[in-house]
Structure formats: structure tokens, C-alpha cells
Amino acid sequence: MKIAVCVKQVPDTTARKELTxxxxxxxxxxxxxxxPFDEYALEEGIRQKEAHEGEVAMVTMGPASAEExxxxxxxxxxxxxxxxxxxxxAGSDIWVTATALAAALRSGGYxxxxxxxxxxxxxxxxxxxxxxxxxxxxxxxxxQKLDIEGSQxxxxxxxxxxxxxxxxxxxxxxxxxxxxxxxxxxxLKGIMASKxxxxxxxxxxxxxxxxxxxxxxxxxxxxxxxxPRPAKEPGRMLTEPPSEAAKxxxxxxxxxxxxx
Amino acid sequence: xDWKLDPEAQSVLDMVREFAEREVRPRAHDxxxxxxxxxxxxRKMAELGLMGIPFxxxxxxxGLSYVTFALVVEELCKACASTGLIMDVNISLFGEPVxxxxxxxxKQRYLRPISTGEALGALAMTEPEAGSDAASIRTxxxxxxxxxxxxxxxxxxxxxxxxxxxxxxxxxxxxxxxxGITDFIVEKSWPGVSFTTHYEKLGIRGSTTxxxxxxxxxxxxxxxxGEEGMGFKITMDTLDAGRIGIAAQAIGIARAALxxxxxxxxxxxxxxxxxxxxxxxxxxxxxMATQIEAAQSLMLQAAYLRDKGIPCARExxxxxLYAGDMAMAVTDQAVQLFGGYGYMRxxxxxxxxxxxKICQIYEGTQQIQRLVVARQQLAALS
Ligand SMILES: Cc1cc2nc3c(=O)[nH]c(=O)nc-3n(C[C@H](O)[C@H](O)[C@H](O)COP(=O)(O)OP(=O)(O)OC[C@H]3O[C@@H](n4cnc5c(N)ncnc54)[C@H](O)[C@@H]3O)c2cc1C
Ligand SMILES: Cc1cc2nc3c(=O)[nH]c(=O)nc-3n(C[C@H](O)[C@H](O)[C@H](O)COP(=O)(O)OP(=O)(O)OC[C@H]3O[C@@H](n4cnc5c(N)ncnc54)[C@H](O)[C@@H]3O)c2cc1C
Numbered sequence: 055m056k057i058a059v060c061v062k063q064v065p066d067t068t069a070r071k072e073l074t075x076x077x078x079x080x081x082x083x084x085x086x087x088x089x090p091f092d093e094y095a096l097e098e099g100i101r102q103k104e105a106h107e108g109e110v111a112m113v114t115m116g117p118a119s120a121e122e123x124x125x126x127x128x129x130x131x132x133x134x135x136x137x138x139x140x141x142x143x144a145g146s147d148i149w150v151t152a153t154a155l156a157a158a159l160r161s162g163g164y165x166x167x168x169x170x171x172x173x174x175x176x177x178x179x180x181x182x183x184x185x186x187x188x189x190x191x192x193x194x195x196x197x198q199k200l201d202i203e204g205s206q207x208x209x210x211x212x213x214x215x216x217x218x219x220x221x222x223x224x225x226x227x228x229x230x231x232x233x234x235x236x237x238x239x240x241x242l243k244g245i246m247a248s249k250x251x252x253x254x255x256x257x258x259x260x261x262x263x264x265x266x267x268x269x270x271x272x273x274x275x276x277x278x279x280x281x282p283r284p285a286k287e288p289g290r291m292l293t294e295p296p297s298e299a300a301k302x303x304x305x306x307x308x309x310x311x312x313x314x
Numbered sequence: 315x316d317w318k319l320d321p322e323a324q325s326v327l328d329m330v331r332e333f334a335e336r337e338v339r340p341r342a343h344d345x346x347x348x349x350x351x352x353x354x355x356x357r358k359m360a361e362l363g364l365m366g367i368p369f370x371x372x373x374x375x376x377g378l379s380y381v382t383f384a385l386v387v388e389e390l391c392k393a394c395a396s397t398g399l400i401m402d403v404n405i406s407l408f409g410e411p412v413x414x415x416x417x418x419x420x421k422q423r424y425l426r427p428i429s430t431g432e433a434l435g436a437l438a439m440t441e442p443e444a445g446s447d448a449a450s451i452r453t454x455x456x457x458x459x460x461x462x463x464x465x466x467x468x469x470x471x472x473x474x475x476x477x478x479x480x481x482x483x484x485x486x487x488x489x490x491x492x493x494g495i496t497d498f499i500v501e502k503s504w505p506g507v508s509f510t511t512h513y514e515k516l517g518i519r520g521s522t523t524x525x526x527x528x529x530x531x532x533x534x535x536x537x538x539x540g541e542e543g544m545g546f547k548i549t550m551d552t553l554d555a556g557r558i559g560i561a562a563q564a565i566g567i568a569r570a571a572l573x574x575x576x577x578x579x580x581x582x583x584x585x586x587x588x589x590x591x592x593x594x595x596x597x598x599x600x601x602m603a604t605q606i607e608a609a610q611s612l613m614l615q616a617a618y619l620r621d622k623g624i625p626c627a628r629e630x631x632x633x634x635l636y637a638g639d640m641a642m643a644v645t646d647q648a649v650q651l652f653g654g655y656g657y658m659r660x661x662x663x664x665x666x667x668x669x670x671k672i673c674q675i676y677e678g679t680q681q682i683q684r685l686v687v688a689r690q691q692l693a694a695l696s
Contacts, residue, residue: 129325239333242363242376245325 055108055202058164059099060155060185061092061127063120064174077280078145079175088123091170093130093237095230098200099168100131100238106202109133111162115143115154121253128248129240135253136162142258145270148180154268155181156188157261166207167227171196179229186227194220198233323382326367330386333362334393342394345520346665351476352520355397359390360431365404369413373421374429380555381617384562388613391566395669396520398566402559403472404428408435411481411497411552415540424479424499436477437556438468438500438526439549446682448483449492449546453528455484462486462538464498464506464531472676474524475509478502482528483549486542495545499537506531517668554627555620556677557634561613564634564641564673565606571648571666572602578652589651598651602644609637628690635683638673645670 065084072080088096099110112127114120115138124135138154146154159167167189169182186193198217199210205224210217212231240248258268266272292299307313319327338355345352359365367383369375383405390398405428412425412435427433444450453466464484471480480500487494500507506529513523540548576599579590589595612633619626645667649656656663674680 125321125325126328129329239329239362240325241361242326242367242378245322245329246371246376248325249322 055102055106055166056162056164057099057103057108057110057166057168058159058162059092059096059110059112059127059132059168060182061096061112061114061124061170062089062173062175063087063114063116063123064089067174073280076145077277086119086123088126089170089173089175091172091174091232093127093170094232094234095168095170096127096130096132097235097237098230099166101235102166102200102202103131108165111136111164113155113158114138115146115151115158118255121255124253125248126240128251128253129244130238131240131244132251134251136256137253138256138261140257140268142265142268145273146268147273147275148178148184149274150268150272152181152184152188153272154258154261154263155185157263158256159185160189165205165224166202167191167225169227169229171229171231182227182229189227192222192226193229194222194226195229197228197230200228200230200234319382319385323378323385326376326378326382327385327389329362330364330389333358334389338390338393338397342397343662343665345394345396346517346669347659349514349519351522352394352397352400355394356400356434357431359397359401363431364390364401365431365434366409366425366429367405369405369409369425369429373413374426379617380558380620381614384558384613384617387559387562388566388569391563392570393566394520395563395567395666396518398563399518399521400434400473400476402556402563403437404435404477406556406559407437407472407552408477408479408481410555411437411539411548412499414551415497415544415548416499417536419536420499420539428479433478434473434476435479435481436471436473437549437552438471438474438480438482440468440470442467442469446679448549449495451483451485451495453482453484454488455486455496455498455533457486457535460535462498462533462535464500464528464533466528467510468526468528469511470513470523470676471526472521472523474522474526475502475512476522480526481539481549481552483545486545490543492546493543495549496542497539497545497548498533499539500528500531500533504531504533516671517665518672550627553677554625554630557630557683558613558616558620558626560673560677561609561616561630561633561637564637564670565609565613567666567670567673568602568606568609568637568641568644571645571663571670572599572606574661574663574666575599575602575648575651578655582653595651598647602647605640605644609633609640612636628687631678631683631686634673634677635680635687638670638680638683641670641673642667 063086066087074080103110110132111134112132113136118139138158172179183193194209196212197209198212201208207226208221366375367378368380371377387398387402428435441451455462455464482498482500485494486496508527509524511525579595580588582589616626616629616633648663649667652663655661
């Protein structure tokens with residue numbers, strides 16, 4: 055079984071983020087990590103490989119430095135990496151990102167393409183669906199359990215009040231949620247072995263993509279404004295005696311529909 | 315000296331930080347409270363490959379530097395000083411002497427399993443009448459054909475009873491002083507090996523400390539570590555490396571205390587403002603941070619020399635001496651900055667203070683470190 059896991063390099067979740075003049079994230083100053091949600095997709099890929107044999111490839115689109123963050127995934131147990139990197143891709147929106155990833159995945163002959171639930175930075179959660187659409191493959195979202203039998207896939211989709219069971223034929227694109235597993239830590243063996251694993255770099259030309267269809271030029275959306283969230287208002291300190299304060303708190307919670 | 319770690323060592327440290335923060339630290343309070351040996355965490359450390367960091371891959375290790383090993387000990391001890399110690403002793407007090415002085419057969423039988431984590435190691439040197447004066451041991455081993463008969467009693471042994479294998483110091487020639495000492499690798503399961511007292515301790519309460527009695531234990535000659543009479547030298551070399559681990563432990567404990575203190579002084583308000591606004595508090599924080607980093611420099615220097623195969627007795631003694639005293643002072647200061655709350659079990663700083671104390675005692679007391687440093691210093695000037 056050939057498994058591809060789409061992973062994104064994101065700024066360290068604890069880092070303070072700043073926007074550039076054209077409303078893009080200033081990534082230059084930030085420490086980067088593997089998108090935490092993607093560790094669940096990767097863990098699932100590795101577990102499926104352990105159960106069914108085959109290989110796990112990590113695929114990412116991002117700056118050249120993304121190779122560093124991919125090392126963690128290789129240390130966890132992915133067999134190799136594919137990095138799509140090209141200055142022509144700067145400023146790509148979801149449409150273009152999905153186009154580029156689809157171009158890299160199409161020729162790979164993958165049986166299963168796994169994605170995380172959302173990126174920790176842009177957080178649209180739209181990429182996996184867009185990717186399935188570009189590839190013309192079944193799309194299974196919010197998956198909390200995944201079983202493969204032959205060429206059939208059976209998943210549990212997480213719903214707000216329970217789950218539904220869905221099956222599809224492979225190949226398919228699957229977006230997983232955190233409940234699906236507990237990602238492993240890379241072991242020392244894994245870390246030492248990751249040195250010898252390959253990350254293949256692809257540029258637009260290598261993917262057969264026209265520069266005009268990429269980056270800002272190819273994007274179908276444009277960020278026209280970005281406003282930081284207003285600072286949190288200071289809390290209100292209650293100085294009333296406990297019995298009165300408790301009632302005020304209860305009223306406040308009811309008013310805000312936290313309690314009925 | 316280049317302190318920049320290579321990318322693999324850095325990845326290892328990143329992983330260990332995450333593991334320590336997420337899995338070890340949340341357990342530290344209970345481990346201390348119940349004096350529970352953290353069996354599950356030891357197993358997880360083994361799965362991650364942390365039990366044999368500096369040993370070659372062919373012996374089940376990771377082939378990383380002693381610097382990396384020391385930094386990992388520091389991170390683990392920052393989360394839980396007991397958990398970090400179990401791994402530190404396995405590697406520095408058992409693995410190191412077997413790796414450096416063992417035969418190929420001994421490395422396969424003993425170094426490999428303790429590196430992969432299938433087994434655990436310990437060092438049994440101290441006796442009721444022989445602590446600082448380690449050459450005055452009475453445990454003896456008498457040659458009988460292809461084996462030795464081992465008799466004696468060791469006390470205060472870390473990983474005692476939990477460890478499967480022990481490097482044991484014994485007299486093979488009672489009249490030859492320190493030159494009459496020989497080291498042996500003894501298995502827990504052998505007839506005549508028993509564990510008597512289990513100690514209740516002030517700190518590092520999750521680490522086991524026991525007495526071991528050897529009652530006419532038959533030790534095959536193939537389990538002698540090094541030549542007859544080399545035992546004292548081997549054990550002193552072991553402690554040169556071991557003290558680097560204790561310095562790392564002390565630094566980890568101190569860093570944990572400083573982190574707690576920094577968070578607390580920013581939150582705690584007195585006289586209408588956070589106490590961190592008072593210069594008297596700021597100075598305390600500055601001193602704690604400076605002392606921690608000074609200790610780190612000494613520790614890294616000693617570990618670096620060890621990696622290069624350069625004798626480091628003086629530097630590792632200095633690192634252990636300074637870091638041990640530093641950890642005691644820094645954790646004491648952290649309790650002080652917490653005021654009355656610091657004295658209470660609910661807050662971790664009193665545990666850090668109790669844990670720090672041991673760093674001034676084991677693997678040679680602070681006085682003994684001073685003797686080691688002074689001996690070298692005086693020899694250099696004469
Ligand atoms: C006009 C515009 C300009 C932009 N310019 C830039 C830019 O210059 N640089 C930049 O980094 N972003 C840029 N973005 C954001 C970028 O388009 C999105 O980050 C990207 O499309 C993925 O969307 P998302 O982050 O919301 O992913 P989500 O849909 O939230 O992610 C879900 C999952 O999809 C997969 N995935 C997401 N992104 C990638 C990826 N890059 N590679 C592999 N797998 C992935 C992961 O599995 C992830 O868990 C821009 C967006 C817009 C609208
Ligand atoms: C929790 C714990 C774990 C331990 N783990 C191990 C282990 O795994 N393996 C092992 O073999 N041992 C272990 N030990 C033993 C430890 O190394 C000894 O306790 C230590 O070396 C001190 O020996 P002692 O207790 O006999 O004290 P003593 O040697 O009796 O010392 C008493 C005091 O006299 C001072 N002193 C002694 N000689 C001199 C001198 N010449 N000049 C100035 N002052 C001097 C000492 O510094 C100390 O303050 C452990 C001890 C503890 C408490």
C-alpha cells in the first residue's frame with residue numbers, strides 16, 4: 055500500500071505572529087514546526103503501513119526550510135518526503151495550493167492520501183476537500199477511525215452527537231481528527247535513521263505547472279484586509295460577599311447562555 | 315569548544331523536552347508523594363531509545379555524544395529528578411564501565427540489554443563502613459577455579475532490586491589497599507544475592523535505594539570486569555563520567571525551580587503590585603539564572619572532554635561541586651520567593667529543594683569533590 059500524508063510547516067504555535075504589509079504571515083522571524091494536526095495523519099499513515107506493509111511518503115508545499123520540519127516526520131517513521139518549493143508559489147491561496155499538491159500526488163500512484171483536520175495557522179480546513187476534488191477521488195472528512203480491507207476503506211466520521219460509518223473504494227482522500235490516535239514520539243533509532251531518508255524537491259516546472267497559474271497571479275482569492283483581534287477586555291472583579299457574588303456569577307453565565 | 319549540537323542531537327533533545335513535559339512532569343508530584351518507582355516511564359524511556367544514548371548502535375545504543383546524554387539527563391530531571399536518575403545511573407554507572415572496560419562478550423550480554431532497555435543496571439560500591447573512603451571496602455571475592463566467591467554487603471544502592479545487573483566492587487587482595495580491589499558484573503537472579511533494607515528518603519523518592527547482601531555468590535571469572543586489582547581505577551573513572559550526570563541532574567532541578575519562581579513572582583501581588591516589580595526580587599532571579607548557566611558551562615565542558623577522551627576528573631568534580639551547591643541555593647531561593655506557599659506540598663518548589671540535596675551527597679560528597687579538585691590543582695603547581 056502506498057500512502058501519502060499531506061503535512062504543512064506552520065509557525066511554532068507558541069510564537070507571536072506578525073503580518074507583513076500585504077497581510078501575509080511574516081514567517082521569516084518565526085520558528086517552524088510540523089502542523090500539530092498533521093502528526094495524527096502521519097501516525098495513522100505509519101500505523102496503516104505497519105498493518106498492511108508498503109510505504110509512507112510525506113508531501114508538503116512550502117519554503118525550502120520545510121525540509122527541516124519534515125525531519126521530525128521522517129524520524130517518526132515516514133519513509134521519504136516530497137517537498138514542493140518554488141518562489142512562484144509564494145502567495146498561493148487554497149485553490150493553487152490544492153492544484154500544486156494534486157499535481158505532485160497524481161503521478162505517485164498512492165492508495166491512500168491522509169490530511170490533518172486543519173492547519174494551525176490559516177485554519178481553513180478546506181484544503182483536503184479541495185485536494186480530493188482536484189484528484190477526482192472520494193473524500194472522507196473528520197475521520198476518527200479508519201480500517202482498510204483489500205481495496206475498501208471503512209471509516210467512522212465524527213459528528214457532534216456521535217459518528218457515522220462510511221465506506222469508499224481506494225484510492226481516497228481522508229481527513230483525520232485528533233481522536234483517531236495518539237502520535238508517537240520519534241525514537242532515537244528513528245531520529246538516527248531519518249538522516250538517511252530522502253526528501254525529493256519539486257518545483258513548478260517539475261510538476262508541469264505554468265507559473266501564471268500559481269502564486270498570487272493564479273490565486274482566486276485575495277486578502278484585502280486583516281485586523282488583529284482586539285485585546286481582551288479586563289475581567290470584572292466581584293467584591294460582594296460570597297452569597298451575592300455567586301448569584302451575580304450565575305446571572306452572568308445565564309445571560310451569556312453558558313448555563314440555562 | 316562548539317556547543318552547537320548536530321541536527322540529530324538537537325532532534326533528540328526536542329523529542330525529550332516534549333516527552334518530559336507531557337508525560338513525565340505531570341507525574342512528578344505523585345511519584346514523590348507515594349515514593350512510587352515509575353515503572354511505566356522507565357519502559358517508555360526504553361521504547362524511545364533513551365537508555366543507551368552514548369553507546370554504539372551495535373550494542374543497542376544510539377551512538378550519540380556524552381554531551382547529548384548529559385543534556386537529556388538535565389531535561390528529564392527538570393521534569394522529575396527520580397525518573398532522570400534511573401536512566402542516568404543505568405548509563406553512567408553501569409553502562410560506561412562495561413563499555414570502556416568490558417570484554418566483547420560482556421558488552422553483548424550486559425551492555426546491549428541495558429541500552430535497549432530490556433534490562434537495567436546499577437553500581438554497588440558503598441558499604442556501611444566505606445563511603446567517602448571507597449578503598450576501605452570489606453566485600454571480598456575469593457578465586458576458586460573458574461569462578462569467584464563473593465561475600466559482603468553494600469548499602470544505599472540506586473536502582474537496587476529494580477536493576478538486573480550490578481557492577482560490584484570487591485577486595486580480591488585484602489592486603490593491597492586500593493590496588494586489591496576488583497570489579498565484577500553480578501546478576502540479580504544469582505543464588506546468594508538478596509536485597510535487604512529499602513530506604514525512605516528526603517528526596518528523589520521515586521528512585522529505589524536498597525542494601526544488597528552477597529552471601530557466597532558464585533561469580534564466573536568471565537564476569538570479572540577488567541583485570542584483578544583494576545577495580546578502584548575503573549570505578550574512579552566511572553565516577554568521573556557519573557558526576558557529569560549528577561551535575562546535569564542538579565541543573566535540571568534548579569531550572570525547574572527557577573521556572574516556577576519566575577511564573578510565581580509575576581503573579582503574586584503584594585503592596586499593590588506584582589512582587590517581580592521589586593528590585594530585591596529581580597536581583598534574586600538574576601542570580602539564580604546566572605548560577606544555573608555557570609553550572610551548565612562547567613557541565614558541558616566536562617562532558618565535552620569526556621567525548622574527546624581527555625581526562626576530566628577535575629572538570630567533572632568541579633561541575634558536580636558547583637552544580638550541586640548551586641541547585642541547593644537556587645531551590646532554597648525559589649522556596650523563599652514563594653513565601654509561605656513555597657513551604658507547602660501543593661507547590662513543587664519544596665520538592666525541588668528536597669531533590670536538590672542529594673546532589674551534594676552521592677557520587678562523592680561535596681567535600682570529596684573538593685579533595686579531587688585540590689589534588690589536581692596542587693599537583694599541577696608542584
Ligand atoms: C491570497 C492568499 C495568499 C496566501 N499566501 C500564502 C503564502 O504566501 N504562504 C503560505 O504558506 N500560505 C499562504 N496562504 C495560505 C495558504 O493558502 C493556505 O495555508 C493553504 O491553502 C492551506 O490552507 P490551510 O492552511 O487553511 O489548510 P487547511 O485546509 O486548514 O489544512 C488541512 C490539511 O491540509 C493539509 N495541508 C494544508 N496546507 C498544506 C501544504 N502547504 N502542504 C501540504 N499539505 C497541506 C494538511 O494535511 C492540513 O492538516 C495564502 C492564502 C491566501 C488566501
Ligand atoms: C540516595 C542515595 C543514593 C546512593 N546511590 C549509590 C549507588 O548507587 N551506589 C553506591 O555505591 N553508593 C550510593 N550512595 C552512597 C553515596 O555515594 C555515599 O553516601 C557518599 O559517598 C557518602 O558516603 P557516606 O554516606 O558513607 O558518608 P561519609 O563518608 O561517612 O561522610 C560523612 C561526612 O564526612 C565528610 N567527609 C568524609 N571524608 C572526608 C574527608 N576526607 N575530608 C572532609 N570531609 C570528609 C563527608 O563529606 C560527609 O559530610 C547513595 C547514597 C544515597 C544517599
